[in-house]
Amino acid sequence: MDSATVYFFYNGIYLLDTAKTGSSGNYRITLPEGDYTIGVEKEGYYVVFHDSTYDPFFAQFVQLDSGDVKTIDFNLRKIDNTGLSVSGQIIDSINGINVDKGIVNN
DSSP states (O other): OOOOEEEEEETTTEEEEEEEOOTTSOOOOOOOSEEEEEEEEOTTBOOEETTTBSOGGGOOOEEEOTTOOOOOOOOOOBOOOOOOOOOOOOBOTTTOOBOSOOOOOO
């Protein structure tokens, strides 16, 4: 079974850390206090964020205080094969060079 990657965005902005799920789909991580947007991705499934939303801007923050232990479960929805694809380049608009990461909105 392929593992999924769980992403932890500090204050909903800064990618602070990631965790990989084990063969049973479980993950565990220790994080500093703060508010987090948490999302998960797995090949062949839609990316989903805490509170079962597909949009990170509407994801519910998870607040961690000293000594907190939280359980955040995700239900992944399989992507049906549509035969559609998107490709292209991400270019820095100021320097005109390729960048290795970006967000594409439609």
